Amino acid sequence: MTRIGGTWQNWGRSASVRPVRVERPRSPEGVQRAVVAAASQGLAIKAVGAGHSFTGIAVAPGVLLELDDLQGLVAADAATGRVTLLAGTRLHRIPGLLAPYGLAMQNLGDIDRQSISGAISTGTHGTGAGYGGLAAQVVGITLVTAAGEFLRIDEVQNSELLPAVALGLGALGIIVEVTLQCVPAFVMHAIDEPAPLDDVLATLDERVAASDHFEFYWFPHTDVALTKRQTRLPESTVRQPLPIVGKWIDETLLSNGVYRVVCAAGQVVPAVTPPFSRLAVRLTGNREYTDLSNRVLTQSRTVRFREMEYALPAENVVSAFRAVQALIAQRGWRIEFPIEVRFAAEDDRWLSTAHGRASGYIAVHRYWRADPTVYFEAVEEIMLAHGGRPHWGKLHTLDAEQLRGRYPRFDDFLALRDRLDPERRFGNRYLERVLGA
Numbered sequence: 001m002t003r004i005g006g007t008w009q010n011w012g013r014s015a016s017v018r019p020v021r022v023e024r025p026r027s028p029e030g031v032q033r034a035v036v037a038a039a040s041q042g043l044a045i046k047a048v049g050a051g052h053s054f055t056g057i058a059v060a061p062g063v064l065l066e067l068d069d070l071q072g073l074v075a076a077d078a079a080t081g082r083v084t085l086l087a088g089t090r091l092h093r094i095p096g097l098l099a100p101y102g103l104a105m106q107n108l109g110d111i112d113r114q115s116i117s118g119a120i121s122t123g124t125h126g127t128g129a130g131y132g133g134l135a136a137q138v139v140g141i142t143l144v145t146a147a148g149e150f151l152r153i154d155e156v157q158n159s160e161l162l163p164a165v166a167l168g169l170g171a172l173g174i175i176v177e178v179t180l181q182c183v184p185a186f187v188m189h190a191i192d193e194p195a196p197l198d199d200v201l202a203t204l205d206e207r208v209a210a211s212d213h214f215e216f217y218w219f220p221h222t223d224v225a226l227t228k229r230q231t232r233l234p235e236s237t238v239r240q241p242l243p244i245v246g247k248w249i250d251e252t253l254l255s256n257g258v259y260r261v262v263c264a265a266g267q268v269v270p271a272v273t274p275p276f277s278r279l280a281v282r283l284t285g286n287r288e289y290t291d292l293s294n295r296v297l298t299q300s301r302t303v304r305f306r307e308m309e310y311a312l313p314a315e316n317v318v319s320a321f322r323a324v325q326a327l328i329a330q331r332g333w334r335i336e337f338p339i340e341v342r343f344a345a346e347d348d349r350w351l352s353t354a355h356g357r358a359s360g361y362i363a364v365h366r367y368w369r370a371d372p373t374v375y376f377e378a379v380e381e382i383m384l385a386h387g388g389r390p391h392w393g394k395l396h397t398l399d400a401e402q403l404r405g406r407y408p409r410f411d412d413f414l415a416l417r418d419r420l421d422p423e424r425r426f427g428n429r430y431l432e433r434v435l436g437a
Contacts, residue, residue: 006018006019008022008048008051008059008060008064009051010051010052010053010054010058011050011051011052011113011304012052012054012304012305012306012307012368013304013368014054014055014306014368014395015053015054015055015056015058015059016059017059017060017061017064018061019060019061019062019063019064020043020061020062020063021063021064022063022064022065022066023063023064023065023066024065024066024067024068024069025065025067025069025070026069026070027070028070028086028142028144028150028176028177030070031047031065031067031070031144031174031176032144032148032149032150034063034065035144035145035146035148035174035425036148037063038062038063038425039146039148039423039425043062043063044060044061044062044063044424044425044426044427044428045060045062045063045064045065045174045425045426046058046059046060046062046063046064046065046170046174046426046428047060047065047066047067047087047088047117047170047174047175048060048064048065048066048067048118049067049088049114049115049117049118049119050090050113050114050115050118052111052113052114052118052393053118053122053392053393053394054306054307054308054393054394054395055392055393055394055395055396055430056428056429056430057121057122057169057170057392057393057428057430057431058118058170059428059429059430060428061428065174067086067087067088067115067117068088069088070086070087070088070089070176071085071086071088071089071090071093072085072086072089072097073085073086073089073097074086074177076097076098076101076103077101078101078102078103081103081181081182081183081184082139082140082179082180082181082182083097083098083101083103083179083180083182084140084177084178084179084180085097085116085177085178085179085180086176086177087115087116087117087174087175087176087177087178088115088116088117089115089116090112090113090114090115090116091108091109091112091113091114091115091116091119091298092112092113092298094116094294095292095294098182098185099185102184102185102235103182103183103184103185104182104183104184104185104186104292104293104294105134105137105180105182105183105293105294106131106137106181106182106183107125107126107128107131107132107133107134107137107213107297108126108134108293108294108297108298109124109125109126109134109297109298110126110127110297110298110299110301111298111299111301112294112298116134116178116180117175117178118393119134120134120135120138120166120167120178121135121167121168121169121170121175122167122169122391122392122393123135123167123349123351123352123353123391123392123393124393125342125344125353125354125361126213126297126342126344127213127214127215127342127343127344127361128212128213128214128343128344128345129208129209129214129314129343129344129345129358130212130345131212131213131344131345132344132345132346132347132352132354133167133344133347133349133352133353133354135166135167135347135349135352136166136345136347136348136349136352136354137180137181137182138162138166138178138179138180138181139154139155139162139179139180139181140152140153140154140155140162140177140178140179141153141154141162141165141166141175141177141178141179142175142176142177143165143172143173143174143175143176144173144174144176145172145173145420145421146173146420146421146422146423146425146426150176151173151420153165154179161416163348163349163350163409164349164350164351164409164412164413164416166349167349167350167351167352168351169351169392169431169434169435170426170431171417171421171426171427171431171435172416172417172420172421172426173420173421173426174426184235185235185292185293186232186233186234186235186293187232187233187234187235187237187239187290187291187292187293187296188212188213188230188231188232188233188290188291188292188293188296188297189230189231189233189237189288189289189290190228190229190230190287190288190289190290190291190296191228191229191230191287191288192226192227192228192286192287192288193226193227193286193287194224194225194226194227194286195216195224195225195227196223196224196225197218197222197223197224197225198223200216200225200227201225201318201321201322204317204318207227207229208314208343210229211229211230211231212230212231212232213228213229213230213232213297214227214228214229214230214343215227215228215340215341215342215343216228216340216341217338217339217340217341218321218325218338218339218341219338220274220325220328220333220335220338220339221274221334221335226338230296230297232293233290237290238290239290239291239292240289240290240291241289241290241291241295242287242289242291266334266336266367267367267369267370270334274334303367304367304368305337305365305366305367305368306365306366306368306372306395307363307364307365307394307395308363308364308365308372308376308379308380308390308391308394308395308396309340309361309362309363309364309390309391309394310353310361310362310363310380310383310384310388310389310390310391310396311344311353311354311359311360311361311388311389311390311391312359312360312361312362312383312386312387312388312389313357313358313359313360313386313387314343314357314358314359314360316360316386316387317341317343317360317362319386320362320382320383320385320386320388321339321341321362323382323386324339324362324364324379324382327378327379327382331378333375335364335366335375336366336367336370337364337365337366337367338365339362339363339364339365340361340362340363340365341360341361341362341363342360342361342363343358343359343360343361344358344359344361345358345359346358346359350407350409350410350412350413351392351407351409351410351413353389353390353391353392355407355408355409356408361391362383363391363394364376364379372395376395376396377397380396380397387406389403389406389407392434398434399433399434400433400434400435400436403434413435414435414436417435424437
């Protein structure tokens with residue numbers, strides 16, 4: 001997230017707004033005061049995290065709350081694994097906060113720049129068929145309602161609301177505290193290696209089942225999948241992290257530095273994209289190491305891009321992927337970003353993309369200076385035909401009527417929104433589109 005003058009814009013440069021005013025509360029009570037003041041002036045109010053959503057979900061045309069000063073640990077219990085964090089706490093800070101208690105988050109996405117409240121509210125997830133998204137780790141939330149009241153939701157208080165509020169799109173209130181169920185700290189053994197794409201697709205179920213965490217990337221214009229498989233091990237396991245120089249070459253020089261130049265060049269001369277993609281799969285994606293869980297699960301992404309991601313019933317992933325592969329070939333597109341395939345366990349969060357079903361995810365990207373519209377909309381048709389649900393924080397075109405049939409508890413969520421925010425104090429154009437006015 002950045003602000004230029006009085007304009008806020010997200011990381012992907014796909015959304016921006018000039019709010020009426022910006023406030024930076026330093027406590028939950030500060031958030032409460034801001035909500036009450038906004039209501040008295042008839043203004044909408046929204047909190048923004050790190051701005052890593054590609055949709056307009058965080059756009060705040062009225063009062064924009066920056067929660068950068070609302071970070072840190074509120075409470076931790078090593079015995080139960082329960083940890084409460086202030087809502088603005090960035091994911092990359094959490095491992096250090098949990099380390100003194102011998103704890104770790106159960107799973108993470110591949111980027112850790114987001115705030116904890118933004119990550120759970122948009123359905124951020126990692127990979128691993130036995131593990132849910134970040135919202136599935138939430139066991140308690142405190143939010144400020146449109147009435148300016150604190151509402152605590154956990155197993156003891158208002159427990160029936162937790163599946164809705166843990167992934168609430170920012171539509172139900174301003175989150176000020178999040179309680180997570182953590183696990184004992186652990187390390188991971190990781191193997192990244194290329195494999196023939198056809199072999200990976202033919203044995204995908206077996207590969208997913210054989211590893212705690214499995215994903216693969218495919219650069220269009222190649223016949224190779226870059227696979228990543230990871231095994232969870234006790235914290236006492238001897239670590240063998242990547243050599244500093246080798247990691248810098250892989251992740252900073254090749255994956256970010258050189259890649260940024262090639263993406264920019266591809267906008268001028270599209271013909272450079274296929275040969276670079278073939279070179280990329282030869283130079284990267286072949287390494288083995290053991291390190292702390294957060295260092296394995298996350299990675300640095302500095303090349304700016306835009307993304308669309310759909311969750312599918314796990315059994316539909318291969319057919320949907322092959323359809324996208326055929327689409328790119330038929331259209332003759334030069335696509336500079338890889339397609340990413342990941343997996344997650346089903347969960348009970350009402351608006352989770354994995355609600356009630358084991359899920360696979362297919363994500364497509366374009367360099368931020370390229371117009372993704374034609375590519376994304378064509379891929380979206382394929383995803384919808386395969387039972388897809390769009391990631392709430394990534395680009396898609398669906399509205400409330402299209403989404404209703406994809407979520408069994410959709411109308412229950414709308415009823416709760418009517419109850420907690422009848423005047424749409426926390427609304428914006430994106431929420432009007434996906435939830436209705």
